[in-house]
Amino acid sequence: MVMDRRRFMMALGGVGLSLWRPLVDPSEVDVDEKKLKSATDWIQEKIAERLFPGAAILAARSGKPFLEGYWGSFCDVEERDNPVGPDVVHMLYSFSKGVTSTLVVSAEADGLFDYDDSVHEYIPEFRKKGKDVVTVRHLLTHSAGLPSVPASHALGEEAWQRNLQALCEAELEWPPGSRTAYHGWQGMFLAAEVVRRVTGMQSWETICQERLFKPLGTDSFTFEAPPPSATVSLTPQPKELPCPVTPQRFGLMGHPGGGCFGTIHDMLKLLQLHLQDGVWVGKQLISTKALRAMRKVQFAQEIAAAKKRKESPAHEYWGLGWLLRGDTKRHWFGFGKRLSPKAFGHAGIDTVMGIADPERELCLAFLTTHSPPTQEMTVEIRNGVTDRIAEAVR
Numbered sequence: 001m002v003m004d005r006r007r008f009m010m011a012l013g014g015v016g017l018s019l020w021r022p023l024v025d026p027s028e029v030d031v032d033e034k035k036l037k038s039a040t041d042w043i044q045e046k047i048a049e050r051l052f053p054g055a056a057i058l059a060a061r062s063g064k065p066f067l068e069g070y071w072g073s074f075c076d077v078e079e080r081d082n083p084v085g086p087d088v089v090h091m092l093y094s095f096s097k098g099v100t101s102t103l104v105v106s107a108e109a110d111g112l113f114d115y116d117d118s119v120h121e122y123i124p125e126f127r128k129k130g131k132d133v134v135t136v137r138h139l140l141t142h143s144a145g146l147p148s149v150p151a152s153h154a155l156g157e158e159a160w161q162r163n164l165q166a167l168c169e170a171e172l173e174w175p176p177g178s179r180t181a182y183h184g185w186q187g188m189f190l191a192a193e194v195v196r197r198v199t200g201m202q203s204w205e206t207i208c209q210e211r212l213f214k215p216l217g218t219d220s221f222t223f224e225a226p227p228p229s230a231t232v233s234l235t236p237q238p239k240e241l242p243c244p245v246t247p248q249r250f251g252l253m254g255h256p257g258g259g260c261f262g263t264i265h266d267m268l269k270l271l272q273l274h275l276q277d278g279v280w281v282g283k284q285l286i287s288t289k290a291l292r293a294m295r296k297v298q299f300a301q302e303i304a305a306a307k308k309r310k311e312s313p314a315h316e317y318w319g320l321g322w323l324l325r326g327d328t329k330r331h332w333f334g335f336g337k338r339l340s341p342k343a344f345g346h347a348g349i350d351t352v353m354g355i356a357d358p359e360r361e362l363c364l365a366f367l368t369t370h371s372p373p374t375q376e377m378t379v380e381i382r383n384g385v386t387d388r389i390a391e392a393v394r
Helices: 005-012 033-048 093-109 136-142 157-170 188-198 204-216 264-275 288-292 300-308 375-392
Strands: 052-062 062-075 090-092 344-348 350-358 362-368
Touching: 033 052, 033 375, 052 300, 062 090, 062 362, 093 136, 093 204, 093 264, 093 288, 093 344, 093 350, 136 157, 136 188, 136 344, 157 188, 188 204, 264 350, 344 375, 350 375, 362 375
Parallel strands: none
Antiparallel strands: 052 062, 052 362, 344 350, 350 362
């Protein structure tokens, strides 16, 4: 028997406090409520199996949130077993790349630089050791040839400059553009520095607040340490408590490629902004053309040519900051088997996932409050969530 509306929402753990629109009945956006329950049951089964202690999920279709759920517990700086809820702030890890690339694209749309400009045109000291051929496009597509440069935290100008110097002194590991390999922090850091150089050298946090966070109303997003009033989930969970939120605990704090904190609500807002082609509450925050360029596979010709030769492509389905599903059948980011090839998004280590599918007008964000035991389990859980939600969409 299908649950009535009230019982269904109680099973999901509550209703939204800060979504851009009120939660609607799934049927209003042509989502099968019974099939949707299989997704929430899947999450609860994995918690019962103790693969992670808690989770949160949000999903929207056609601009209307239809699913919100919180289960289990999270660990804050002082104690474990706190109930998961909508106001909990999470370290978003590499989902931060979706945040940063949105900022970078907005600056390009304003005519401040071009994607095919050489990075050294804006960062002259980066020209060393043959890196004069690296372009901004390479930075956004994991093809710059600098994936192994070690990082330190980037909180404050002194720490920021240490990271910049390390990148300027680094040698290329392969010719830029010839292949893609995941750049954990390097590409997005340099892209952010380009934006700093063309906007008056303000801090990255200031630029983000002025150009995106405040206009979009993502009040929880920050590349700095969250305010003392914030309730922060420590993921993965530390072995010992208390454990303050410091660069020693979160090594990528301040980094444009992995240092953003935020709530699941604000993750979903960012994804929805992309599905709405830059329009938010009736205002065009970022141009439609710019955001659609982010969702275009940048190495489509190279991938097609390799497949025609029956070779494994040297490039992945990177857009500008987002990864696209393409024809992958099973992926670490959680695209599953049922989303369209145009689906895009980003994951953050093994606890964060944010995905959107323009063909279904669907976006979803999913968080766990600790790492599953293995990467294989992470892939299984993410794809299981995505496929079950996609199956419910008529």
